[in-house]
Structure formats: structure tokens, C-alpha cells
Amino acid sequence: MNRILRFFSVIALSLACVSGVSAKVSVSARLDSVSVLMGKLTTLNLEVVQDKGKPGGFPLFRNADINKGYVGICGDSIELRTSYKADTIDLGSNRIQINYKVPLQAFDSGSYRLPEFVYVSESDSARSNALTLNVVPVNVTADDPIAGFAQVAEPEGKSVLDALPDWMVDYWWIIIAILLAIVAFLWGMRRYKKEGTVLKKKPEPTPYETAIKDLRELKAKNLWEQGMEKEYFTRLTDILRIYLARRFGINAMEMTSREIMDHLYSSDVKDKRDYVRQILSVADFVKFAKVRPLPADNIAAYDNAVRFVEETKPVPVVAADAEEGDGQNPEIKKTETKKGGES
Incomplete structure (x- = not known):
């Protein structure tokens, strides 16, 4: 018999402990009005019952932005003001009731199911019951008087961008x-x-650069080594004539060998005529008399073309006037580049 009594005593004590734990914190929610006009205020009442001396609060409001002044719920369609009131009532037996009165406002019409509000007190937490709020739209016409609404206010933090569409x-x-x-x-x-163009033109190569490039390409083809002396000298004289036209303004492409030599005689490079004479002479024999030149003549013609181009290219000329003074260094004047008749 004693064992049976002790067994029921243990069960009763356990149930009392469980019920005591579950009753530590409770939250209930209700609305002053379940139907409110769009833009109007109503009050959300949250009643919390908990033990005395234990701090607690709603994380929803605790994590809110103070500068905004409200918390958005239901996709920000409903706003809960953070400037709520909280009154405490002593229930005795080390229990208190905290009544939160939270202003609520909605700007979108429709029916909304409010979430369960979580209250946390130390290691305990509780959820409120869910609520439903109906927001009624404002149906007005142009002739309806405006009453019961606040006047239009200037936006906070107004800037010049507010005037833009x-x-x-x-x-x-x-x-x-x-x-x-x-x-x-x-x-x-x-x-x-x-x-005459949108994009910047790429600078054209100088007559010297073009001639040297073409001469190197001609040498790489090995034309005369393959028995193609006529093609070799035709290309060699074309390179030379183009260089004369661009470098000295001589219309060499339309001139005979004799006319080219006469123009060179009256130019500033008449001392270089022997290079050109050797090239044109051998080229005329090959092209018109069908003479096969010796390998030495082929090599000499190429070397003379390179020498003529190298020795007649524009070179920078430094003009310096040294003025000697007492303990002073000579002054070096600016460097000028000789154009040399380049067109």
C-alpha cells in the first residue's frame, strides 16, 4: 500500500512540475477591431503572463529600426508602430501580466492573417494566437469631402530627386x-x-621602312636562285622606283632608266647614282635583252639597292651652339629632324 501511495505521489509531482514549466510564459493577442478602414489606426493588444523579475520582450520590436518608427508585417502591407505602450499588472503568486498596446495601420486593402507573435523571457518563449484583419478600401469620388485624414506632409529627408518623375x-x-x-x-x-575619319588613322610607314621591308621579303623568296631572274629584277626595280617616288617625289614608275638617272643627277643624292645605275643597267639587260646575269650581278644589285635606301634615308641632325662663359656649361639647343624631301 505504501508503495502505491509513493508511486502516485511521484506521478503527481512530475505532472505539477511539467504544468509549472509550461505555464511560465503565455501570450495572447487580440485586435480592437478586426475590420479597419485603409489608412486608419487600430490597436493590437498583446497580453503576456510571466514570472516576476525576468526580463523579456518581442524580438520583432527589439530588432526594429528605430529611425523608421514601425515594423512591417504581411509583406510590409501592415505596419506596427514601435511607439507602443506597456502596462504591468501584479497577479500575485510571483506572476505578472504585461499588456502591450501596439498601434496598427494598413495601407493596402484586403484580408490579412497576422503572424503569431513570439515573446522571449530568458530561456523561455511563447507564441500568441494568430489573428485575421480585414482592411476596407476607401471609396471616394471627386465630390466627397475629405475628413478624418491627416494633411499631406512633406517627406522626411527631402531631396531634389523628389521632384523628378x-x-x-x-x-x-x-x-x-x-x-x-x-x-x-x-x-x-x-x-x-x-x-575625315572617326577612328584615329594608323601612321603610315615611312618610305625607308617600306623599302627595307620589301627588300627583305624579296630576298627571302630566292627568285634568282630558282632561275627567275626576270621576276627578281622586275620586283627589285619596282621597289626602287616606289622608294624614289615617295622619298624624292620623282615619278619613277612612269620614267625610263635614262630619265631616272637624269633626275638623280640634279638631286641632292647625285653621288649615290652609281648604285641605281648598276641596278637599272642589269635589269634592262635581263628584261629586254633576255640576258642571264651572273650570281655576283644579282647579289650586287640587291646590295646596291639596300645601300641606296640606307644612305638616303632621313637622319636627325643635331644643331648645337656652344657658348663659353665664366664657369658656365655650353647650352645645347633643341634637336631638329631633317625632312629630306619626304612626301
Whole structure:
């Protein structure tokens, strides 16, 4: 019999402990009105029962942005003001009841199911019951009087962007892209009228660079070594004639060998005529008399072409006037580049 009594005593004590733990914190929620006009205020009442001396609160409000002054729920369609009131009632037996009165406002019409509000007190927490709120739209006409609503207020943190239309603020990047495209178009048109092109022209190679490049390519083909002396000298004289035309302005492509020599005699490079004479002479024999030159003549013609181009290219000329003074260094004047008749 004693064992049976002890068994039921242990069970009763265990149930009392469990019920005591589950009753530590409880939360209930209700609305002053379950139907509210859009834009109007109503009150959300949250009643919390807990032990005395234990701090607690709703994380929803604790984590809110103080500067905003409200917490958005239901997709931000409903706002709960953070400036709520809280009154405490002593229930005795080391228990208290805290009544939270939270202003609630909605700006979108419809039916909303409010979430369960979580209250946390130290290691204990509890959830409130869920609520349903109906937000009634405001149906007005142009003739209806406006009453019961606050006046239009200036927005906080007003800036010059508030005067712009919403589409300009939303699509500012498209506007900037269009403006940049217009600026680029105007710049391109101006450059085209001034220089005849939009993109910067790549500098053309000098007559010297072109001639040396062509001579190297001709040598790499090994034409005369393959018995193609006529093709070899035709290309060699073309390179030389183009160089004379670009470097000295001589229309060598339309001249005979004799006319080219006469023009060189009256030019500043008449002392270099022997190079050209050897090339043209051998070339005329090969092209017109069908003479096969010796390998030495082929090599000499190529070497003379290279020498003529190298020795007649424009070279920088340094003009310096040394003025001697008492303890002073000579002054070096600026360097000028001799054009040399380049066209």
C-alpha cells in the first residue's frame, strides 16, 4: 500500500512540475477591431503572463529600426508602430501580466492573417494566437469631402530627386546611356568633319621602312636562285622606283632608266647614282635583252639597292651652339629632324 501511495505521489509531482514549466510564459493577442478602414489606426493588444523579475520582450520590436518608427508585417502591407505602450499588472503568486498596446495601420486593402507573435523571457518563449484583419478600401469620388485624414506632409529627408518623375529615378541608367550615346555621336561627327575619319588613322610607314621591308621579303623568296631572274629584277626595280617616288617625289614608275638617272643627277643624292645605275643597267639587260646575269650581278644589285635606301634615308641632325662663359656649361639647343624631301 505504501508503495502505491509513493508511486502516485511521484506521478503527481512530475505532472505539477511539467504544468509549472509550461505555464511560465503565455501570450495572447487580440485586435480592437478586426475590420479597419485603409489608412486608419487600430490597436493590437498583446497580453503576456510571466514570472516576476525576468526580463523579456518581442524580438520583432527589439530588432526594429528605430529611425523608421514601425515594423512591417504581411509583406510590409501592415505596419506596427514601435511607439507602443506597456502596462504591468501584479497577479500575485510571483506572476505578472504585461499588456502591450501596439498601434496598427494598413495601407493596402484586403484580408490579412497576422503572424503569431513570439515573446522571449530568458530561456523561455511563447507564441500568441494568430489573428485575421480585414482592411476596407476607401471609396471616394471627386465630390466627397475629405475628413478624418491627416494633411499631406512633406517627406522626411527631402531631396531634389523628389521632384523628378518616378520613371526617371527607376531608369536613370538608361537615360545616362542615351546621353553618352548622343555625346559619342556628336564627337564622332565633329572628328569625321575635321579629319575625315572617326577612328584615329594608323601612321603610315615611312618610305625607308617600306623599302627595307620589301627588300627583305624579296630576298627571302630566292627568285634568282630558282632561275627567275626576270621576276627578281622586275620586283627589285619596282621597289626602287616606289622608294624614289615617295622619298624624292620623282615619278619613277612612269620614267625610263635614262630619265631616272637624269633626275638623280640634279638631286641632292647625285653621288649615290652609281648604285641605281648598276641596278637599272642589269635589269634592262635581263628584261629586254633576255640576258642571264651572273650570281655576283644579282647579289650586287640587291646590295646596291639596300645601300641606296640606307644612305638616303632621313637622319636627325643635331644643331648645337656652344657658348663659353665664366664657369658656365655650353647650352645645347633643341634637336631638329631633317625632312629630306619626304612626301
